[in-house]
Amino acid sequence: MITRKKLIAQSQAFETAPLEDILTWAWETLGSRVAFGTAFGASGMVLLDAMQKVAPQIPVFTIDTDFLFPETLHLIERVEARYEIAIERVHSRLTVEEQAHDYGPELYKRDADRCCWLRKVEPLQRKLSELNGWINSRRRDQGHTRSQIPILEYYETDGRALLKLNPMAPWTRKQVWDYILEYDVPYNPLMDQGYATIGCWPCTKAVDADTDERAGRWAGTDKTECGIHTFLQPIDAAPNAEAVSS
Numbered sequence: 001m002i003t004r005k006k007l008i009a010q011s012q013a014f015e016t017a018p019l020e021d022i023l024t025w026a027w028e029t030l031g032s033r034v035a036f037g038t039a040f041g042a043s044g045m046v047l048l049d050a051m052q053k054v055a056p057q058i059p060v061f062t063i064d065t066d067f068l069f070p071e072t073l074h075l076i077e078r079v080e081a082r083y084e085i086a087i088e089r090v091h092s093r094l095t096v097e098e099q100a101h102d103y104g105p106e107l108y109k110r111d112a113d114r115c116c117w118l119r120k121v122e123p124l125q126r127k128l129s130e131l132n133g134w135i136n137s138r139r140r141d142q143g144h145t146r147s148q149i150p151i152l153e154y155y156e157t158d159g160r161a162l163l164k165l166n167p168m169a170p171w172t173r174k175q176v177w178d179y180i181l182e183y184d185v186p187y188n189p190l191m192d193q194g195y196a197t198i199g200c201w202p203c204t205k206a207v208d209a210d211t212d213e214r215a216g217r218w219a220g221t222d223k224t225e226c227g228i229h230t231f232l233q234p235i236d237a238a239p240n241a242e243a244v245s246s
């Protein structure tokens, strides 16, 4: 276990490090207990491409809510073929039909938080119980809720520390697209139709190019995050923080 003090120093050192260095460090430090969770947005595709160059052993998973766009499902298959990897699909415990039976149809229209919990957060919780490290591709310039994220951070889960890695945190939208075009990285074709970030089809809309990147998610409501990045407690605030990391 890396102490919090060392983690903060390492996180700051990574601010100017190449993406590849962070990914190599993740594999050398955590081995098979680290995994990359992605919804195959633009940042995720850059991270995945870099990962295949330096640490292709890192497992990749996605939360398949059963409400993904056909274009996203096709992209996942293209990614598997191009990089010769198998991507784990993590599903809700409930099928869409079972959810409609238990909670009524179109729950996303009436209680999006509950729908996100059932189809995203709980499945992720289950997956994270297998891991010590969770790599994701959030960036600080994606909106105010993400503007302060460090590259490395500890979260508390089930009374233990989970290392959350945000290697794309300092990247800008322009840098991401420069990389995608330079290395011919596959991306979701919906992005050419104005979809800046892409989640479930009932809750994602196209946005203007100069709008907040996540404005197309749950448009017209106060909701800005599905919950997968907010349900865990940062370790500094965890009541038993000292027990899980000192």
Ligand code: SF4
Pocket: 065, 067, 107, 108, 111, 112, 113, 115, 116, 117, 119, 120, 199, 200, 201, 202, 203, 226
């Ligand atoms: S984004 Fe929409 S459809 Fe997807 S899990 Fe959340 S509420 Fe349900």
